[in-house]
Structure formats: structure tokens, C-alpha cells
Amino acid sequence: MGGLDPSLIVTAISAILQATQTWYAHKDARQAAEELDKIIGSGADDPELVEAMAQLHSFVPAEVIDALLARIEQQWVRYAEVLEAPPGAFTEAEIDAATQAAKAGVCRELQRLRSITGALPPGKLSQWWELYKCP
Numbered sequence: 001m002g003g004l005d006p007s008l009i010v011t012a013i014s015a016i017l018q019a020t021q022t023w024y025a026h027k028d029a030r031q032a033a034e035e036l037d038k039i040i041g042s043g044a045d046d047p048e049l050v051e052a053m054a055q056l057h058s059f060v061p062a063e064v065i066d067a068l069l070a071r072i073e074q075q076w077v078r079y080a081e082v083l084e085a086p087p088g089a090f091t092e093a094e095i096d097a098a099t100q101a102a103k104a105g106v107c108r109e110l111q112r113l114r115s116i117t118g119a120l121p122p123g124k125l126s127q128w129w130e131l132y133k134c135p
Contacts, residue, residue: 010056010124012072013106016079017128020099023083029095033083036076055121060113068109075105107134 019036023029056065079102082090090098110129113120120126128134 012069012076013109013128014124016072016076016102016106017132019079019083020103023095023099027092027095029083029085029087029090032099033080036080036083051123055123056113056125059117059121064116068112072106072109075102078102103132107132110134 015036019032022035023032026032060068079098082095082098106128110120110125111134113125114129120129
């Protein structure tokens, strides 16, 4: 099986979720964008993310990981565009809506993983499910 490294999907989920937390805590789009970039740049160095990557790879075929990654990447790009826009380009309400959409998108992808595997593996993926109260 070919495909992309599962680290990308786990890192992308982690980055989106951290950026949403930063936005809600500080209402600072630039700071949230920095969090997004920081995690994308250093995700493979985080031992918890490395473990989550290994678990994901053991549960899900590479082709499915590729498809999920493409969907998460689209969400990440849309959210980053809002966060990185010049000040005043979006209202706080629009940034809140983009934040909710990013979070909901991650929950949808986690739900898809959960549906095909029966349950999320213990660790980061399950923690995110609980933390973000995914339906």
C-alpha cells in the first residue's frame, strides 16, 4: 500500500484544534495562525503525535488516510486563509464561524475514522474526540 504518511493527518488535526483553542482564548487571528504554523512545522517531534500516527497507520489503510488527509487539508487551508487575512478583512463573528467550521470538520473526519475502525485508538485521537465533544 502506498500513500501519504499518517503523521500528516494527525499533525493537521492537532494544528487545527490548537488554533481553534487559541482563537477562542485570545480572539487574536494572528496568534491562532502562528499556532497553526508552529504545530504543522513541529508535529513529527511530538511523542504523543508520533504515537497517534502509528496507531492510525495500524488501523486505517493508506488510501483511506490519503482521502481523509486531503479533506483535512482543505479545511486547514480555508481556516488559515481566514486567520492570516489582513486585520479587518473578517469580523470576529466570521472568524468565530470559520473556527467552528474547522472544528466541525475535524470532528467529521474523526467520526469517519471511528466509523471504519469501530473506535478511535486510545491516545490523542480519542482525547481530541472527548475534548472537542465531537458528536
